[in-house]
Amino acid sequence: MSLVSTKQLLEDAYQNHYAIGAFGAHNLEIMKAIIAGAEEMGSPVILQTTPGTIKYVGIEYMKAMAESAAKQAKVPVALHLDHGDSFDIVMKCLRAGYTSVMIDGSHLALEDNIALVKKVTEVAHLLDVPVEAELGTIGGVEDDLVVNEEEVVYTDPKMAEFFVKQTGIDSFAPAFGTAHGMYKKEPNLQFDLLKEINERVACPIVMHGASGIADDAVQKALDYGVSKVNFSTELKLIYAKELRQYFSEHSEEDDPRKYFVPGTEAVKALVKEKITVLQSKSKGLRYDYNNHTQSSIR
Template structure:
């Protein structure tokens, strides 16, 4: 099948209290692993990239790989822009064929964030592409951007209600205690805050920085409107670990058709576990 949007899959997940896994698509091997893992449990899946990923891969290759993966897949596959940092980046992805967009104006004032996101929804809505946006600041490392823990702040529920209402977004990423990258200690998720945000916005919520969050906490978040959960760091860590381990045992091997196999197999199992964790 062709690439689909995230709109219907997130709407169904939100209604029925489960979540769709969204996985960082950094190269062909990871894309194939994500699809294989999702197929094995019969779940829709979201491939997502930041702008630095598609710039590294180069957009024509990124789109070709995602489309080929979707066409071969037995499950619905969406291609999502994660943390689009500007309107120009969003438009580049829309023109190229991304089927879901996140615009991240979380570092702006509330007024400027609303204006930027509204501009994106006005562009994406008429062509049927859903938009995700963020309010509050999620800490940690995302590509080359670092938000120190002291700089992160939680989403204000009343501001979230206004933000969602005035921007017309399809899904919302609140800051409620998760962080990008590796955690230095177990995150303390603010479920009371998440509950207030869900009741005031009533749209699918997105958990960023799920890598390393305990399963119990991830599953609990599904009761409070989380319908999309992002994973990236764990995939990259495991992929690198498996490649390193292969070369420790096979220092003279030079065939990527061999040294990527253990990494792919490990990622398939990881994706399966993550998706099953998101089912109720």
């Protein structure tokens, strides 16, 4: 089947207290590993690309690879723009055929953030493409953006409610203690804050910066509306680790059809582990491939 929208996927996850894994797809090998892991688990999956990844791969290459993967996959596959940093990049992704977009205006003043997100939402919804947006400041490193711990601003629940209503977004990414990249110390997740945000926004919530978060903490977040969980750094780390290990043992090898295999297998195994944590195993098998909607059978 073709690439699917994240809207129905996340709404079902939101209603049934599980989450869909959104995995950073930085090249063909990692993309294939993500799809393979999702297929073995029968789980829907979101291929996620940042503007940096798009710049590296090329937007047409990325869309073509994702479309080909989705047509062959036995589970629903969506293609999502993560942390779109301008109206222009979002429009390029929409024209290319992305099935989900995030516009990140969290660095702007509230009024400017709302204006930007609302502008994107109005266009995207004309194309039936769902929109994710962020309020507050999630720390860590994302592409070339670095947010230090002292710069982190947690999301205010009342402002979150106002933001979602004003913009009409389909999913919401709050700042409640997670960070991009790997953690140097145990993160202090604000579950009381997340609970209140969930009660106010009444839409699927997205957890950014899940790499390195303890499994039980991720699962606890599922009780408070988290329906999409982003993983990228862990995939890159394990892929690089396997490449280094392979070359340490096969220093003369020059065939990418051989040296990419251990990294690909490791990423696939990690994706399967995350799907287990997110409790989305077998959820993709209920998908109606003809109507592109979730079956009512539970």
